[in-house]
Amino acid sequence: MSKKNKPEQGSAKPGRIAKKAANITVDMVSTTVSTVLKAVGTVLLILLVTGMMFACVFAYYVKTCLTPNLDLSLEDFKLNESSTIWYQDSVGEWRELATLSGKENRIWVDYDQIPWYMEKALVSIEDKRFYEHKGVDWYRTAGAFVTIFTRGESGYGGSTITQQLIKNLTGEKEVTIQRKLTEIFSALELEKKYDKQEIMEWYLNAVYFGEGCFGVQTAAQTYFGKDVSELSLAECASIVGITNLPTYYDPFYNRQNNKERQETILREMYEQGYIDYTQYRQAVDEELVFTHTPDEGYTQEIMSYYTETVIDDVTQDLMKQKGISEDTARTLLYNGGYQIYSCLDADIQASVDAVYSDLSAIPQTAYSDQQLQSAIVIMDPFEGKILALCGGVGEKTINLGLNRATGTYRSPGSSIKPIASYGPAVDLGLITPDTLVSDSPNITLKGTSWYPNNDSYTNYGLITIYTALQYSLNTVAAQIVDKLPMGPQTSYDYLTTHLGVTSLVPEDCDYAPMALGELTYGLTVREMAQAYCPFVNDGIFTYSRTYSLVTDKDGNVVIDNAPSTIQAFKPNTAYTMTYMMQNGVENGTGGEAALWTMPVAGKTGSSSNYQDRWFVGCTPYYVAAVWTGYDMPERIHASGNPAAQLWKKVMTPVHDGLPWEAFTYPYLGENTGIFGYDDSTLTDDDYLDSTDSEDNYGNGTSSSRDNYIPGGNSNGNSNGNSSGNSNSGTVNDPYSDNFLSGGGGRMSW
Numbered sequence: 001m002s003k004k005n006k007p008e009q010g011s012a013k014p015g016r017i018a019k020k021a022a023n024i025t026v027d028m029v030s031t032t033v034s035t036v037l038k039a040v041g042t043v044l045l046i047l048l049v050t051g052m053m054f055a056c057v058f059a060y061y062v063k064t065c066l067t068p069n070l071d072l073s074l075e076d077f078k079l080n081e082s083s084t085i086w087y088q089d090s091v092g093e094w095r096e097l098a099t100l101s102g103k104e105n106r107i108w109v110d111y112d113q114i115p116w117y118m119e120k121a122l123v124s125i126e127d128k129r130f131y132e133h134k135g136v137d138w139y140r141t142a143g144a145f146v147t148i149f150t151r152g153e154s155g156y157g158g159s160t161i162t163q164q165l166i167k168n169l170t171g172e173k174e175v176t177i178q179r180k181l182t183e184i185f186s187a188l189e190l191e192k193k194y195d196k197q198e199i200m201e202w203y204l205n206a207v208y209f210g211e212g213c214f215g216v217q218t219a220a221q222t223y224f225g226k227d228v229s230e231l232s233l234a235e236c237a238s239i240v241g242i243t244n245l246p247t248y249y250d251p252f253y254n255r256q257n258n259k260e261r262q263e264t265i266l267r268e269m270y271e272q273g274y275i276d277y278t279q280y281r282q283a284v285d286e287e288l289v290f291t292h293t294p295d296e297g298y299t300q301e302i303m304s305y306y307t308e309t310v311i312d313d314v315t316q317d318l319m320k321q322k323g324i325s326e327d328t329a330r331t332l333l334y335n336g337g338y339q340i341y342s343c344l345d346a347d348i349q350a351s352v353d354a355v356y357s358d359l360s361a362i363p364q365t366a367y368s369d370q371q372l373q374s375a376i377v378i379m380d381p382f383e384g385k386i387l388a389l390c391g392g393v394g395e396k397t398i399n400l401g402l403n404r405a406t407g408t409y410r411s412p413g414s415s416i417k418p419i420a421s422y423g424p425a426v427d428l429g430l431i432t433p434d435t436l437v438s439d440s441p442n443i444t445l446k447g448t449s450w451y452p453n454n455d456s457y458t459n460y461g462l463i464t465i466y467t468a469l470q471y472s473l474n475t476v477a478a479q480i481v482d483k484l485p486m487g488p489q490t491s492y493d494y495l496t497t498h499l500g501v502t503s504l505v506p507e508d509c510d511y512a513p514m515a516l517g518e519l520t521y522g523l524t525v526r527e528m529a530q531a532y533c534p535f536v537n538d539g540i541f542t543y544s545r546t547y548s549l550v551t552d553k554d555g556n557v558v559i560d561n562a563p564s565t566i567q568a569f570k571p572n573t574a575y576t577m578t579y580m581m582q583n584g585v586e587n588g589t590g591g592e593a594a595l596w597t598m599p600v601a602g603k604t605g606s607s608s609n610y611q612d613r614w615f616v617g618c619t620p621y622y623v624a625a626v627w628t629g630y631d632m633p634e635r636i637h638a639s640g641n642p643a644a645q646l647w648k649k650v651m652t653p654v655h656d657g658l659p660w661e662a663f664t665y666p667y668l669g670e671n672t673g674i675f676g677y678d679d680s681t682l683t684d685d686d687y688l689d690s691t692d693s694e695d696n697y698g699n700g701t702s703s704s705r706d707n708y709i710p711g712g713n714s715n716g717n718s719n720g721n722s723s724g725n726s727n728s729g730t731v732n733d734p735y736s737d738n739f740l741s742g743g744g745g746r747m748s749w
Helices: 012-066 074-078 116-126 138-151 161-170 177-193 196-206 216-224 233-242 255-271 277-285 305-322 326-335 346-356 413-427 465-470 474-483 488-498 511-516 525-535 571-587 642-655
Strands: 083-088 094-100 339-342 373-380 385-390 436-439 461-464 540-542 547-551 557-560 565-567 601-606 612-618 623-629 687-689 708-710
Touching: 074 196, 074 326, 083 305, 083 326, 094 305, 116 161, 116 196, 116 233, 116 255, 161 177, 161 196, 161 326, 196 216, 216 233, 233 255, 233 277, 255 277, 305 326, 305 339, 305 385, 305 547, 305 557, 346 373, 346 385, 346 642, 373 525, 373 642, 385 525, 413 465, 413 474, 413 488, 413 511, 413 525, 413 571, 413 601, 413 612, 436 465, 436 474, 461 465, 465 474, 465 571, 474 488, 474 511, 488 511, 525 540, 525 571, 525 612, 525 623, 571 601, 571 612, 601 642, 612 642, 623 642
Parallel strands: 083 339
Antiparallel strands: 083 094, 339 547, 373 385, 373 623, 436 461, 461 708, 540 565, 547 557, 601 612, 612 623, 687 708
């Protein structure tokens, strides 16, 4: 072998290195690929698990939040049977109070009576794929969702006839993703239960056609004076056109708008093949004659305030139970053949009506052109039954007008003190009737710079809680609220979670609203009556109710409105409050409500400038709240408290013949010292008899130490300021129209 052919020494080594490098490269690639695959697999697994978790969460969300809660059937609406309200007389027999008929605004018509043209007109303009989809048109729904996401509105017409029916039944009009999803699921469920004809029948009988008309039969009679089965093609298109915007397309007032809408519908019917061109032209050219032929033989019976309140209560409960709108609930109520068993006591209601229907019994002054108005609610405090009520004085002339017992919100003034300051403080062990507190103009509250004056602009110095409530001292109520664990928040919580008050707003969680009743909107007479009931019932609050049971025509229970209770106060708190409020009636501000034959515990109240006057009183048998004022608020110029006077006029005959009962006497406890005053070193010589004060409100008949005013002087001003003014030597005129509450303002009793 020649030398040049001899392999060079070490020439195989680079090959081995290259081979190894190649192997390493392959291994690296393999490892990288494996790592990537593992990463991708991990990501996919995470996505899968996340997707499954999301699916589970979404399924739970759908189940709990979006699953339709419509508890309705088509048969409920087709009954056309009147409902009856009953009351129990004094011997336990059930007697008819009122009959509710749906004749006013709806007449049900079966599918086979609805013209073919009516159905096709509706389908052509509202839901072209009605006969194809299963409740939801997914093409239009996608467009609706895009509109909601991009513009936050539902201007895109994505709702099918079935979905529109759902909206009519539930009254849900909020534009949100959740509402739209709920509507979709409801529509899908509805189409599983009913066929297209049934849904069409339901829709055309449920939808609103303007002029107070619900359903095509009422619309046909209202606009054309004929039965729906007699309508022409042109008339059907005209009526269907109203549903989009009932006011805008009302043919009585906006005939041109209705005509344009009618022609649009007719053109759609022609283009979709429901009518031929000849029919289209004839319908467009047809001159419509709109007439209105009401049933002149029908006269509406005027319902009592009590009956209307029962209707409102049952309507609200049907809405909650069935997830439906107010209009739908009222339709069921008027046409469903329900039997409603009310809580009315006819004898007590007669006592109320005897006073409230007689305008001469209502205090009236010459200072106003308005009639002084009033409302009253009388309750059984043990079962929460509203036994009687009245929402206005004089003759009731209209139905569904203003009910001042349930629909008027007014500031309760000092009548809020037992339930928002004194009651909670006693319940929490902060005060007793014997607790000493300073009625002074110079107290600094820890939670606010605000501090009120007393109504009389007089301060009495060191007094007991018992006496402070007797004279309704604003300074003491403010100090009590300040001493509560969370200040006004504690008062607010007692009212809203213990005493059934629903009319408060967050702005009411402050000192003036909770101490003196200066609320943003106010409370209703019904709320005030039920809030005082725990004082008679061992501290147990029972939600007020005007009816106890609703059954259907076959006797099946629809609503069981059994008493619902809360232990609002400890029993001894209730006894202590009636003990102190009884003193307020016998020796303090509530004297005009005192009964000869029964003990009364209660509290007066007035809003700023005396625009509202209240008395809420309890006996061992009943609780009653009375408000007086003007519909357009103005100062009440009256001698005394007209609310307390009316309370006595009504409650005197109510208690005639009842055995005398006493309130349960409380364990009174001792001075808690929470305000920093210790009476251990005081003697009776340190107390001033209230009868010695020129500005006292009571009659000073009791010799009890609790009816004395400690630390005062002969003019009733403990700080020696003879003017009785809490801040300066100038006496503020308590009758000035410009002197309002807040920032040193005043509230009256």
